[in-house]
Amino acid sequence: MKKIAVIGGGFGGIAAAIRLRAKGDQVTIYERLSKLGGRAQVFERGGYVHDAGPTVITAPNLFYELFSLxxxxxxxxxxxxxxxxxxxFHFHDQTEFDYGPDREKMLAQIKEISPEDVSGYFNMLKESEAIFKLGYEKLAGHPFGKLTTMLRYAPAIIKMKGYRSVYSFVSKHLKHPNLRQAFSIQPLLVGGNPFTTSSIYSLIHALEQKWGIFFCMGGTGKLVSELEKLMIRNGIEINYDSDVSHFSTSGKxxxxxxxxxGESKAFDYVVSxxxxxxxxxxLLKNEKISMHNRLxxxxxxxxxxxxxLFFGSTKCYENVAHHTIWMGPRYKELLEDIFENHHLADDFSIYLHRPTCTDKSFAPTGHDSYYALVPVPNLKGNQNWGEIKESFSRKILEALDKTIMPGITTNARExxxxxxxxxxxxxxxxxxSGFSIAPILTQSAWFRTHNQDDRYKNLFxxxxGTHPGAGVPGVINSAKVVEKIIYS
Ligand SMILES: Cc1cc2nc3c(=O)[nH]c(=O)nc-3n(C[C@H](O)[C@H](O)[C@H](O)COP(=O)(O)OP(=O)(O)OC[C@H]3O[C@@H](n4cnc5c(N)ncnc54)[C@H](O)[C@@H]3O)c2cc1C
Structure with missing residues (x-):
């Protein structure tokens, strides 16, 4: 039985702990916060409950697998x-588009917006499914620690034009600007600019079409809490408020x-x-690090x-769907400001989460609970958020007030x-940054941090930040990759 430390209790750490424990090893999690979940924290203010991070559950089979282990x-x-x-989708021209499981309903809307895009949609779906077969089914759970692996898959990636951006992939098939926006925003859900993210990420569309999108009743916090109980029932030790300061090394x-x-412990394997x-x-500040990780x-x-922005509302906005993408006036230019110029522009787009649409337990009776997520420059932009945040919050509420949530500036609470x-x-x-390093082609697969450290062979x-990348399905798959490396 190997002794394994898992540093961090986000979804990646949780999935790794479960997978390695199921193999029979002795697994201990060390999490510096007082709760598990990482970005999937839960906040509660004045009776309004908020999942602070992920809310969209795709590829639910990955969670079923963790229990079945x-x-x-x-x-x-x-x-x-x-x-x-x-x-x-709520577009700046005040039109709306519902993207969902009812294909006929969705096609009827596409036809109304742009008749020529109906056949384009089918072509896009077909190509997205082919990308899914390669990008998700073959690559996502496969170790990419060796350059030879990358070279083996490179011809297939080039053949499906993985060097294109998601936006250019979508634009090849769809003509209407609103539909181009609606079907190209997916990279933003994993931290990428649709205009620079590799079209491999167009597989997200096929993934959604294959399995659907779910909400975990009770919220993502409930999901974390049940995974925590699963781990405890099955002998995984969990330490909270345990902050790892550094690793000691010897040779490799x-x-x-x-x-x-001040504590210090020895392990056979360390999973970060x-x-x-x-x-x-x-953590390796005083030690040598591999050339790959140095670059x-x-x-x-x-x-x-x-x-x-988290807020409750004394009024229920029944017209607001569980997930709303509220588009501002600019798309490409706004993304350039955020990703390239690190400039906080006056305009913005919003992903609005309304869990009370599906689960009333998130707010007192007759009230709603919300979060409005706005992509902004990371800290390379040097914005002083302490100074900006109040006025920025007001701007977001005012924008919603003027469009889909009249009166929210007065109805908002907490x-x-x-x-x-x-x-x-x-x-x-x-x-x-919201999602570690960006999912561009030159930071994907072998180019990302390898799941097994190049220098320290017992560090995973x-x-x-590692392969295959951000998003709940990605980080859960990264644990599968580590399992494959350790036990193959
Ligand atoms: C607001 C938001 C909304 C999102 N929405 C979705 C969504 O709807 N669907 C989706 O699939 N994805 C979504 N994502 C992305 C997804 O949440 C993340 O990619 C994923 O949860 C990251 O998991 P992770 O395993 O990388 O770890 P993290 O969640 O980053 O957790 C890492 C953990 O390690 C701990 N840690 C770090 N350093 C140390 C140390 N030195 N010692 C001990 N512990 C340490 C941290 O405290 C943290 O708990 C969203 C992300 C955000 C931020």
């Missing part, structure tokens, strides 16, 4: 409720994990769910920052926010 059935503990629509091995409280750049800059540390392009500075502080994310990585 111990012979348990997820449905005995959790309910994944299918949503319809999956997303409601991590020999000790050291904590900020902390951001790989945090590992390079802090990433120096040259990586980080994902955007997030401004998340308003508070998270800025990129909080992401840096709470999750130790370099530059306070799971989570958004």
């Amino acid at each position: 111990f012979g348990e059935n997820l449905e005995d503990f959790l309910e994944f409720r299918p949503l319809d629509p999956w997303y409601r 091995l991590i020999t000790r994990v050291n904590f900020t409280n 769910n902390a951001d790989p750049i945090q590992v390079s800059t802090e 990433i540390k120096k040259y990586a392009k980080h994902s955007m920052g997030l401004f998340v 308003v508070f926010s998270m800025t990129p500075e909080d992401f840096k502080e709470n999750y130790r994310t370099p530059f306070g 990585y799971v989570g958004a």
Whole structure:
């Protein structure tokens, strides 16, 4: 039985702990916060409950698998409720588009918006399904630690034009600007600019079409809490408020994990769910790091920052869907401001979460609970969020008030926010980015931090910063990759 430390209890760390424990090894999680979940924290203010991070559950089978590894059935503990629509798009021209499981309903809307795009949609879906077969079914759970693996798959990636951006992939098939926006925003959900993210990420469309989009009743916090109980039932030790300060090494091995409280422990394997750049800059600060990770540390392009505004409402806005994408006046230029110029523009787009649409337990009776997530520059932009956040919050509420939520500026209660500075502080994310490094082609697969460290052979990585990448399905798959490496 090997002794394994998992550093960090985000979804990547949780999935790794479960997978490695199911193999029979002795697994201990060390999480610096007082709760598990990482970005999937839960906040509660004045009776309004908020999942602070992920809310969209795709690829639910990945969670079923985690329970089944111990012979348990997820449905005995959790309910994944299918949503319809999956997303409601509210465009700047005040038109709306419901993207969801009812294909006929969606096609009828596409026909109304732009008749010629109906056949384009089918072509796009077909190509997206082919990309899914390669990008998700073959590559996502496969270790990419060797350049030879990358070279083996390179012809297939080139053949499906993985060097194109998601936006150019979508534009090849769809003509109407609103539909181009609606079907190209997916990279933003994993930290990428649709205009620079590899079209491999167009697989997200096929993934949604294959399995659907769900809400975990009770919220993502309930999901984390049931995974926590699953781990405890099956002998995984969990330590909270356990902050790892650094690793000690000898030759090609991590020999000790050291904590900020002065403790120090030895393990056979260490699995890091902390951001790989945090590992390079802090946990291995006094040690040598591999050339690969040195290059990433120096040259990586980080994902955007997030401004998340949490609020309750004394009025229920029944016209607001569970997930709304509220588009501002600019698309490409706004994304350029965020990702390239690190400039906080006057305009913005919003992803609005209304859990009370599906689960009334998130707010007192007759009230709603919301978060409005706005992509913003990461901390490379040097914005002073302490000064900006009040006025920025007001602007978001005013924009919603003028469009889909009349009166929200007076109905809003218990308003508070998270800025990129909080992401840096709470999750130790370099530059306070929302999703670790960005999902561009030159930062994907072999180019990302390898799941097994190139130098320290008993150090492994799971989570958004390693292969295959950010998003809940990505980080859970990273644990599968680590399992394959350790036990193959
Ligand atoms: C607002 C928001 C909304 C999102 N929405 C969705 C969505 O709807 N669907 C989706 O699929 N994805 C979504 N994502 C992305 C998804 O949440 C993340 O990619 C994923 O949860 C990241 O998981 P992770 O395993 O990388 O770890 P993280 O969640 O980053 O957790 C890492 C953990 O490691 C701990 N840690 C770090 N350093 C140390 C240390 N030195 N010692 C001990 N512990 C340490 C941290 O405290 C943290 O708990 C969203 C992200 C955000 C921020």
